[in-house]
Amino acid sequence: MDKKRNIVILFGGRSAEHEVSIKSAEAVFxxxxxxxxxxxxxxxxxxxxxxxxDSPHIRKEQMEKGAFYSFLPWNSEKSMGLPKSSVYFPVLHGPYGEDGTIQGLLELADVPYVGATVMSSALGMDKAVAKxxxxxxxxxxxxxxxxxxxDxxxxxxxxxxxxxxEYSFPLFVKPSNLGSSIGIxxxxSIDQLSRALDVAFRYDSKILVEQGIKGREIECSVLGNDHPISSLPGEVIPFRSFYDYQDKYREGKTKFGIPAQIPESVKEKIQEISIHAFQSIECSGMARIDFFYQEHNSKIYLNEINTIPGFTEISMYPKLWAISGIKFPSLIEKLVTLAVEKHADKKRTQDA
Ligand SMILES: Nc1ncnc2c1ncn2[C@@H]1O[C@H](COP(=O)(O)OP(=O)(O)O)[C@@H](O)[C@H]1O
Ligand SMILES: [Mg+2]
Structure with a gap:
């Protein structure tokens, strides 16, 4: 009998991060x-x-052939016939993937899945609520x-x-529920404010105005359920005036410092805050926590939590684990184990 566990990678998705998700899924695969x-x-x-x-590597035209299924299982043309013991791995970024919606579907299906629960995903996705x-x-x-x-x-x-x-320039205006710097x-100066607000409201009916921080951008990976651990931090050095969509996905001119060259005390503080941020939204499995670090006064600001971080070959999340002693294949193995444990825990309390 084949004892291998079946993993179902969920990728693509309805958000603007569709293409990134395909790249991430390829690397996981x-x-x-x-x-x-x-x-x-x-x-x-x-x-x-x-x-x-069969694989995220196949051409898109190929992927769009064959039987279609719908989000509502009862609308499907036929059953997918996936093995019951499968572990699901959502490699979907942004809305309808990282925000609890897919996680809800997986909860309804009563299957183990990698990463944050419905609640933690939704909390992490909404910048206003997370803050x-x-x-x-x-x-x-x-x-x-x-x-x-x-209002x-x-x-x-x-x-x-x-x-x-109340604010000095530069300041940042961003939609509350989005990622990839879209709408930011x-x-x-004051004459740019009206347009910035309009742009952000195009993407969400709730937006944030934030004091601009002149600092280095540091990121840290977290892994675990009840006893999460944090990786060595890394640095993103944007090519443009901030880490915008072009910089992230189009131009490839961003530089990375892996690990980040920062004082030991700052490194430790960032690792500690990362764990607290992870626990504050009751996260599970994985998350990448992003910071600003001001060198002149040693101040650290927590910017955001990403519950499904990028998984491409060059993404921070797996790279930071690799330099912290967990290579990509064993990282996936650990995430799968955490998913199975989380599911078993839930079943235990439900059955009690
Ligand atoms: N308050 C801020 N001060 C300085 N830079 C910021 C600030 N907020 C956002 N940025 C810049 O914009 C980028 C995207 O903002 P972020 O809040 O991380 O949203 P997203 O979820 O789209 O990644 C950051 O990586 C950073 O370069
Ligand atoms: Mg970000």
């Missing part, structure tokens, strides 16, 4: 140990349909204001006046 695992892949089309495919939790735990965050579109529309002039009074503007 390539690093799964064939002696331990069999692999199946579910490709999510941008329109929400999904198909069972209020970080703040309540005493974690060092950047000064910010949350603005809802319904903004009747009070535009007043709100813009308040921002001008670095505002250098």
């Amino acid at each position: 390539d690093h799964l140990d064939p002696n331990q695992f069999t692999t199946q892949c579910i490709y999510f089309h941008k329109n929400g349909r999904w198909s069972l495919v 209020s939790i970080f703040q309540s735990k005493g974690l060092p965050i950047v000064k910010h204001t949350v603005i809802h579109e319904k 903004f529309i009747p009070n535009k002039t007043k709100i813009k006046g308040q921002i001008k009074k 503007t670095k505002v250098q």
Whole structure:
């Protein structure tokens, strides 16, 4: 009897990070140990349909052929017939993947899956909510204001006046529920503010205005369930004026410092805050925690948590683990084990 565990990689997805997800899925697929695992892949089309495919490497036209399935199992053309003992690995970034929606489907199906639960995913995805939790735990965050579109529309002039009074330039305006720097503007002067607010409201009805921090961008990987561990931190050195979409995915001119060249005490502090941030949203499995570090006064600011970090060959999450002693294949193995443990734990409490 074949004792290999079946892993189902979920990739593609409806968000703007569709292409990145394909790259991440390819790397996960390539690093799964064939002696331990069999692999199946579910490709999510941008329109929400999904198909069972052999590998994330096959051409897109190929992936879009064959039987389609729908998000609602009862609307499907037929059953996918996946082995019952499969572990699901969502390698989906952004909305409809990293925000608890897919996790909800996997909970309904009662299957083990890698990474954060429905609640932790949703909390991590919403920058405004995540920041209020970080703040309540005493974690060092950047000064910010949350603005809802319904409050903004009747009070535009007043709100813009308040921002001008309370913040200095540059400041950042960003949608609350998105990633990949989409909809984010670095505002250098008051005449750029209105446009920045409009752009952010195009992507979400809730946005954030944040004090711009002049600092280095440091990231740290976390792994675990009840007893998470943190990796050595790494540094992202954006090519452009901030780490925007072009810089992240188009130009490839970003530089990385792996590990980050920072003082030992800063490294330790970042590792410690990373674990606290992870625990503050009751995260499980994995997360990458992003920071700003100001050298002149040694201040550290927690920026955000990513519950499904990039997994491409050049992504920080696996690279930071590699230099911290956990190579890509054993990282995946650990994530699968954590998923199985989490699922068993839940079953135990449900059955009690
Ligand atoms: N308060 C800030 N100060 C300085 N730079 C910022 C600030 N907020 C965002 N940025 C820049 O914008 C990038 C994207 O912002 P981030 O909050 O990480 O959103 P995303 O989820 O889209 O990655 C950051 O990596 C950083 O380069
Ligand atoms: Mg970011």
